[in-house]
Amino acid sequence: MxxxxxxxxxxxxxxxxxxxxxxxxxxxLDIEKGEYVSIIGHSxxxxxTLLNIVAGLTGASAGGVILDGREVNSPxxxxxxxxxxxxxxxxLTVYExxxxxxxxxxxxxxxxxxxxxxTLHNLDLVQMGxxxxxxxxxxxxxxxxxxxxxRALAMEPKVLLLDEPFGALDALTRAHLQDSVMQIHAALxxxxxxxxxxxxxxxxxxxxxxxxxNGPSARIGEVLEVKLARPRKRLDLVxxxxxxxxxxxxxxxxxERHRFVEAA
Amino acid sequence: xxxxxRKLHEGAPAAAAPAxxxxxxxxxxxxxxxxxxxxxxxxxxxxxxxxxxxxxxLFLVALWEMLCSAPGASLPPPSxxxxxxxxxxxxxxxxxxxxxKGLFWHILASLQRVAVxxxxxxxxxxxLGTLIGQSTWAMRGLDPLFxxxxxxxxxxxxxxxxxxxxxxxxxxxxxxxxxxxxxIIINTAxxxxxxxxxxxxxxxxxxxxxIEFFLKIMIPAAAPYIFTGLRIGxxxxxxxxxxxxxxxxxxxxxxxxxDAWNSSLIGDIIVALIYVGIVGFxxxxxxxxxxxxxxxxxxxx
Numbered sequence: 001m002x003x004x005x006x007x008x009x010x011x012x013x014x015x016x017x018x019x020x021x022x023x024x025x026x027x028x029l030d031i032e033k034g035e036y037v038s039i040i041g042h043s044x045x046x047x048x049t050l051l052n053i054v055a056g057l058t059g060a061s062a063g064g065v066i067l068d069g070r071e072v073n074s075p076x077x078x079x080x081x082x083x084x085x086x087x088x089x090x091x092l093t094v095y096e097x098x099x100x101x102x103x104x105x106x107x108x109x110x111x112x113x114x115x116x117x118x119t120l121h122n123l124d125l126v127q128m129g130x131x132x133x134x135x136x137x138x139x140x141x142x143x144x145x146x147x148x149x150x151r152a153l154a155m156e157p158k159v160l161l162l163d164e165p166f167g168a169l170d171a172l173t174r175a176h177l178q179d180s181v182m183q184i185h186a187a188l189x190x191x192x193x194x195x196x197x198x199x200x201x202x203x204x205x206x207x208x209x210x211x212x213x214n215g216p217s218a219r220i221g222e223v224l225e226v227k228l229a230r231p232r233k234r235l236d237l238v239x240x241x242x243x244x245x246x247x248x249x250x251x252x253x254x255x256e257r258h259r260f261v262e263a264a
Numbered sequence: 265x266x267x268x269x270r271k272l273h274e275g276a277p278a279a280a281a282p283a284x285x286x287x288x289x290x291x292x293x294x295x296x297x298x299x300x301x302x303x304x305x306x307x308x309x310x311x312x313x314x315x316x317x318x319x320x321x322l323f324l325v326a327l328w329e330m331l332c333s334a335p336g337a338s339l340p341p342p343s344x345x346x347x348x349x350x351x352x353x354x355x356x357x358x359x360x361x362x363x364x365k366g367l368f369w370h371i372l373a374s375l376q377r378v379a380v381x382x383x384x385x386x387x388x389x390x391x392l393g394t395l396i397g398q399s400t401w402a403m404r405g406l407d408p409l410f411x412x413x414x415x416x417x418x419x420x421x422x423x424x425x426x427x428x429x430x431x432x433x434x435x436x437x438x439x440x441x442x443x444x445x446x447x448i449i450i451n452t453a454x455x456x457x458x459x460x461x462x463x464x465x466x467x468x469x470x471x472x473x474x475i476e477f478f479l480k481i482m483i484p485a486a487a488p489y490i491f492t493g494l495r496i497g498x499x500x501x502x503x504x505x506x507x508x509x510x511x512x513x514x515x516x517x518x519x520x521x522x523d524a525w526n527s528s529l530i531g532d533i534i535v536a537l538i539y540v541g542i543v544g545f546x547x548x549x550x551x552x553x554x555x556x557x558x559x560x561x562x563x564x565x
Binding site for chain 2: 055056057074075076077079080081083085087089091100101104105155
């Protein structure tokens with residue numbers, strides 16, 4: 001049977017005219033149910049492409065993705081994505097944005113009242129119930145991202161895909177959201193695949209950190225297991241030896257062995 | 265305390281708006297400071313917006329009166345227009361049968377033609393615009409054709425339209441349609457093409473079907489562009505109907521103007537022009553207001 005989510009020998013080559021670029025090479029990764037896995041690498045290494053392939057938004061040139069025993073190659077709500085720039089529909093309110101997803105996924109299985117309360121439940125989960133009638137333009141960046149998370153969670157996905165979800169936020173807001181995601185992960189036991197370029201974020205949140213080499217032809221360089229007990233407390237970890245060691249390992253990988261060369 | 269407040273109120277207008285002291289002095293002294301301040305600020309805003317155009321209009325009318333009062337002037341001065349065309353100005357609703365009606369009835373007839381032609385153009389234009397915005401092949405096939413056809417002046421369509429429909433009424437409606445449709449098509453297509461990839465990704469993850477995608481993503485996302493097209497379209501329709509009616513005759517503001525010219529009633533023409541301008545302005549504002557209501561939130565993402 002194998003892993004819950006299996007990335008099997010994924011290759012991706014972009015072709016434009018006669019020029020073709022091999023972005024990903026032989027990426028294979030097994031993710032267990034309930035696991036929190038981060039993919040880290042320098043920008044341009046193809047980690048976002050990899051996430052898009054898992055989401056089904058981009059097709060792989062070779063290899064494939066198997067989720068819960070079935071191959072997936074088109075987008076669907078079983079792999080909900082939290083996009084980097086929130087991607088809320090600006091003409092809908094916070095509630096309507098989540099409700100759109102709920103209605104689409106559960107229209108056949110749940111009554112109207114159930115869908116309404118499920119929408120509110122998910123907004124409460126990310127502490128955004130108070131702003132349900134606001135439009136995205138009226139709330140802050142961090143709040144938008146919370147709504148994006150609520151929308152993804154509301155689909156009850158088999159795996160939650162986070163595409164640098166906190167990248168555009170300031171450090172304090174980011175910390176708040178990371179705590180929220182940790183709480184949700186602890187409460188619901190979601191399987192999460194997150195793209196990030198923030199070493200601290202990766203170590204704090206993940207069970208495993210997948211480090212990508214630089215592109216072109218990026219592949220998985222190393223996989224680091226973070227053996228820290230949950231729940232994890234940001235402040236306690238500052239002096240924690242395991243935490244520091246993991247952090248050092250990722251930093252060394254990124255800055256010694258696979259230093260980003262701007263010109264390349 | 266009270267004294268200071270009063271002083272402030274008397275001092276502020278003179279300092280803030282020295283150009284329009286008359287409008288502010290007329291205000292009754294405010295009894296309660298906060299409410300009074302609000303009223304004062306509101307009056308100031310109104311005065312600042314109303315007084316400049318009013319002054320310009322007064323100046324222009326005076327200039328016109330001066331220039332056209334000379335003996336042998338080819339156009340009548342405002343005073344003569346008011347005297348000669350008073351019936352037209354005072355009662356837009358009279359109806360003595362035939363073409364001898366008040367301006368309201370002429371405007372109404374023109375508006376009806378515009379309503380039919382423009383509504384058709386809006387529906388067909390948004391549909392075609394969506395098609396060429398969404399499909400690269402439709403764009404490649406249709407865009408060159410549209411780019412050529414849209415430069416054909418509205419009146420050039422009229423003879424062809426008369427030949428096809430053999431009647432003035434549908435011919436005029438067709439001219440409105442063909443005039444208004446191009447900006448609607450082109451703006452809708454641009455709007456559809458500019459839908460952010462993010463929204464398409466959201467739709468893909470949610471597995472929206474094509475109809476849901478059209479209604480829930482495309483139309484709202486492209487709405488600001490669509491309404492730009494609709495607004496240009498209504499302006500062009502109003503331009504075209506006047507010209508078309510001059511040629512097809514019957515009840516309508518365009519023919520009214522032509523008829524007045526044939527009867528040498530220059531004053532009537534000028535009154536009609538003012539009506540045409542005001543109606544065109546109102547039409548534009550209506551579409552703009554509908555657009556602002558429909559696209560609330562969209563533009564401010």
